[in-house]
Amino acid sequence: MNTIRVVLPAHLRTLARIDGEVALDISGQVTQGSVLDALEVRFPMLRGTIRDQVTKRRRPFIRFFACEQDFSHESPDTPLPEPVARGDEPLLIVGAMAGG
Amino acid sequence: MSGVRVLVGTRKGAFVLTSDGKRERWDVNGPHFGGWELYHLKGSPVDPNRLYASQSSGWFGQIIQRSDDGGKTWETPGGEKMPDPYDPPGGMSNNFVYDTSSETGKPLTTHQWYDGTQHPWEFKRVWHIEPSLTDPDTVYAGVEDAALFRSINGGQTWQEVPALRSAKGHLWQPGAGGMCLHTIILDPGDPERIFVAISAAGTFRTDDGGKTWRPVNRGLKSQMELPDPHAEVGHCVHCIAMHPSRPHVLFMQKHWDVMRSDDAGESWHEISGDLPSDFGFPIAVHAHEPDTIYVVPIKSDSEHYPPDGKLRVYRSRTGGNEWEALTKGLPQQNCYLNVLRDAMAVDSLDPCGVYFGTTGGQVYASADSGSTWTSIVRDLPPVLSVEVQALP
Numbered sequence: 001m002n003t004i005r006v007v008l009p010a011h012l013r014t015l016a017r018i019d020g021e022v023a024l025d026i027s028g029q030v031t032q033g034s035v036l037d038a039l040e041v042r043f044p045m046l047r048g049t050i051r052d053q054v055t056k057r058r059r060p061f062i063r064f065f066a067c068e069q070d071f072s073h074e075s076p077d078t079p080l081p082e083p084v085a086r087g088d089e090p091l092l093i094v095g096a097m098a099g100g
Numbered sequence: 101m102s103g104v105r106v107l108v109g110t111r112k113g114a115f116v117l118t119s120d121g122k123r124e125r126w127d128v129n130g131p132h133f134g135g136w137e138l139y140h141l142k143g144s145p146v147d148p149n150r151l152y153a154s155q156s157s158g159w160f161g162q163i164i165q166r167s168d169d170g171g172k173t174w175e176t177p178g179g180e181k182m183p184d185p186y187d188p189p190g191g192m193s194n195n196f197v198y199d200t201s202s203e204t205g206k207p208l209t210t211h212q213w214y215d216g217t218q219h220p221w222e223f224k225r226v227w228h229i230e231p232s233l234t235d236p237d238t239v240y241a242g243v244e245d246a247a248l249f250r251s252i253n254g255g256q257t258w259q260e261v262p263a264l265r266s267a268k269g270h271l272w273q274p275g276a277g278g279m280c281l282h283t284i285i286l287d288p289g290d291p292e293r294i295f296v297a298i299s300a301a302g303t304f305r306t307d308d309g310g311k312t313w314r315p316v317n318r319g320l321k322s323q324m325e326l327p328d329p330h331a332e333v334g335h336c337v338h339c340i341a342m343h344p345s346r347p348h349v350l351f352m353q354k355h356w357d358v359m360r361s362d363d364a365g366e367s368w369h370e371i372s373g374d375l376p377s378d379f380g381f382p383i384a385v386h387a388h389e390p391d392t393i394y395v396v397p398i399k400s401d402s403e404h405y406p407p408d409g410k411l412r413v414y415r416s417r418t419g420g421n422e423w424e425a426l427t428k429g430l431p432q433q434n435c436y437l438n439v440l441r442d443a444m445a446v447d448s449l450d451p452c453g454v455y456f457g458t459t460g461g462q463v464y465a466s467a468d469s470g471s472t473w474t475s476i477v478r479d480l481p482p483v484l485s486v487e488v489q490a491l492p
Binding site: 009011012015040041042043044045046047048049050053054059061062095096 | 135136157158159160161162163176178179180181182184189190191192194195197
């Protein structure tokens with residue numbers, strides 16, 4: 001079991017009624033998909049806000065950053081970096097810059 | 101009557117405005133859901149403290165919010181963590197999935213696209229929420245891409261009313277604002293009858309609770325958009341209003357033209373009469389005078405502001421054709437804002453109150469059926485919707 005850290009954008013923290021980081025226990029491989037699965041079980045109101053409810057595809061203006069890298073275009077099944085899996089570094093779920 | 105509650109949806113949050121029956125002093129509460137677009141909020145006619153809100157964002161998609169205390173607190177229906185397994189599962193209140201089942205939805209896969217090709221239906225957002233007239237847990241949602249959804253559990257889960265899209269859905273096409281179902285009218289005298297309006301498809305009616313639908317657009321003329329003068333669908337209807345005492349009489353603000361039907365949409369005739377422009381978005385009916393109606397003329401489809409820079413509500417007390425400009429308290433120079441389709445409402449007090457919100461962020465109210473107006477709040481984000489509740 002890994003305890004990983006997730007940082008949500010402010011609007012989703014408000015929606016989920018939380019402050020600060022989220023700590024999630026993940027059994028098995030730590031991937032985008034497994035982290036989002038665990039996040040949505042704990043906070044069902046976030047379903048559909050980060051990825052599509054049905055297709056599970058990332059919403060267009062959501063990005064996944066960790067360890068100063070952008071993992072947004074990686075497969076949901078790709079393992080996240082070791083420091084994220086160990087809980088040393090957070091997975092950042094970010095609302096992309098949009099607008100002018 | 102103890103008071104009035106005005107529900108205001110804006111580009112950056114929701115506001116709840118309250119007053120006593122005199123409607124002179126107003127408390128402004130908000131923003132709720134700051135930073136999100138609130139396309140529409142509406143209360144249940146049978147439980148005024150039960151409110152529903154459509155919250156959306158380009159980043160995070162659609163959220164449905166519900167309040168059981170008149171807007172003081174809100175929750176996403178079924179959004180809290182439940183024991184597993186739980187029926188219905190949590191977090192489904194924003195799951196609007198088009199029916200593609202072989203029984204009801206199979207043929208309903210595409211609609212007309214700008215280039216003449218067929219395009220798949222894609223959910224964008226909820227434009228309009230219409231709570232049931234009899235059950236606070238039953239509520240309808242009009243969505244983009246145009247379809248009608250229904251929830252019977254207070255918004256926890258939604259199912260499409262799919263037969264609507266079989267009413268020539270392959271010929272519907274998006275207007276400039278998107279292909280949205282923006283008007284839902286439940287017939288107070290006949291629980292099986294519902295009217296909906298879609299841009300740019302037209303008006304549709306069911307007489308069997310949603311099992312079958314048909315276009316009811318005869319008499320609408322849209323020469324600049326539709327070359328066929330007898331086109332059954334494709335009309336850009338902006339808003340429809342009905343007085344509950346006369347559910348067979350409908351008033352319509354079309355893209356161009358103000359229209360009226362006296363036979364539940366079977367046929368329409370123009371009542372634009374002496375309006376300075378017959379383009380506009382909202383239309384409303386006086387709460388106690390079924391032939392008194394209100395529109396806000398807008399200069400043109402590309403110039404979305406009032407003619408001559410003067411914000412004027414027009415009132416007809418003859419069911420159309422003869423209109424008077426209502427200007428007292430409204431800006432009469434250098435005014436270049438818009439009033440959107442869901443941003444006008446009436447209360448049921450006596451005298452009837454009339455309310456509208458602008459893209460400039462003002463909400464104007466009249467406590468005397470429109471004769472005089474005051475700005476009850478200004479400098480909000482652009483107003484998308486205004487609804488009003490008279491509180492017991």
